[in-house]
Amino acid sequence: MKIKKIFNNNVILLVDDNGDEMIVMGKGIGYNKHNSSTVDFSQVDKRFVLEKGVSDKLIGLVSEIPTEHLELSNEIIEYAEQQLSVKFSDNIYITLTDHISFALTRFPEGLFVKNALLWEIKQFYKAEFEVALKSLDIIETKMGVRLPEDEAGSIALHFVNAQQKGQDMKQTYTMTKIVNDLSNIVKYHFGIKIDESSINYSRFLTHLRYFAYRVLHDELIPDESDSLFEHVRDKYPESYACAKKMIHYFENNYSKKLTNEELVYFIIHIHRVTSREN
Structure with missing residues (x-):
């Protein structure tokens, strides 16, 4: 490969016979060089391919x-x-x-x-x-x-x-806001201070992050005929009441309708993260 451009003594742009380019870094690699010179790759510390x-x-x-x-x-x-x-x-x-x-x-x-x-x-x-x-x-x-x-x-x-x-940075900001908003819904609904060092809270946050990603990419888990939704809803009524607030949140802020399958996981995680505190 030959030098196409010298940015400074430590950073240069190379090009091969096919026209493919590569930025390389190395101490003094561009010193006393000129365009079309060859490069000693033993001096290269980092290649950007x-x-x-x-x-x-x-x-x-x-x-x-x-x-x-x-x-x-x-x-x-x-x-x-x-x-x-x-x-x-x-x-x-x-x-x-x-x-x-x-x-x-x-x-x-x-x-x-x-x-x-x-x-x-x-x-x-x-x-x-x-x-x-x-x-x-x-x-x-x-x-x-x-x-x-x-x-x-x-x-x-x-x-x-x-x-x-x-993904773009704007989407990362939106995901972070969703995670924060949903976490606050749970805290305010139950009126408790959650132990943020607990394993259940860590699992809850992980679920929220992946859920937020799926929402923004329209990849929600589809409903299934043998869903556990009714069983989980009846078993944990207070967690379901909290989950309904999340339904309203997404309908009002993102015009998204959550599937029952997504609610199953929400209800279970809400129960886990709040039952210890209660």
């Missing part, structure tokens, strides 16, 4: 921002994947890099955007938020800038988003 559409967007982004921001974002992504034991979708190299670069650009101007979902992110995505806080430490060490905690919330959502089949 991404999907075609993602690769084009990343090349465009790197052309517009300081390349140090790409290096910083890459370090954060690798750290997060290791700590969370996940493999993010390629799109995070664009979304997170762009977000971090924009945040660092705003900082000297005193422009801060409050994260309206910060509390919810802390509650529902604790692991991602802890890693995001560490990301602020990495940014401070590399750039000498301490971004506010609100930015940790936004970075955490990028981690969450990159685990959800590459």
Whole structure:
């Protein structure tokens, strides 16, 4: 492969004989080089071999921002994947890099955007938020800038988003709002303080997240002829009364009608998460 563009001494764009492009990073890899030079791959620390559409967007982004921001974002992504034991979708190299670069650009101007979902992110995505806080430490060490905690919330959502089949960030915000609203419906209906460290609450939140995803993608579990709905409804009447409030919530806010099969799981999870507290 030959050099097509040199972004700086550490980041360059390569192209092969078929016209396929690759961004590579390595200390001094672009030093004293010129276009059409070949590359010593023993100097390469990171290769960005991404999907075609993602690769084009990343090349465009790197052309517009300081390349140090790409290096910083890459370090954060690798750290997060290791700590969370996940493999993010390629799109995070664009979304997170762009977000971090924009945040660092705003900082000297005193422009801060409050994260309206910060509390919810802390509650529902604790692991991602802890890693995001560490990301602020990495940014401070590399750039000498301490971004506010609100930015940790936004970075955490990028981690969450990159685990959800590459959905857009707006949908991730909507999912987080749904989880928070449904959780509050349960708390207020029963008038209790739920133990948020319990395994039942953890299971409940997991169910809510996957449920919110299915709602937004019109993938609700269909009704079945041998449904357990009537049995579960009669066995846990108070949990069913709470579930009915969720029905109204989705009808009023999202024009969605829940299936009885979805209600079966809701009623069971509501019973589990509230019976211990009661």
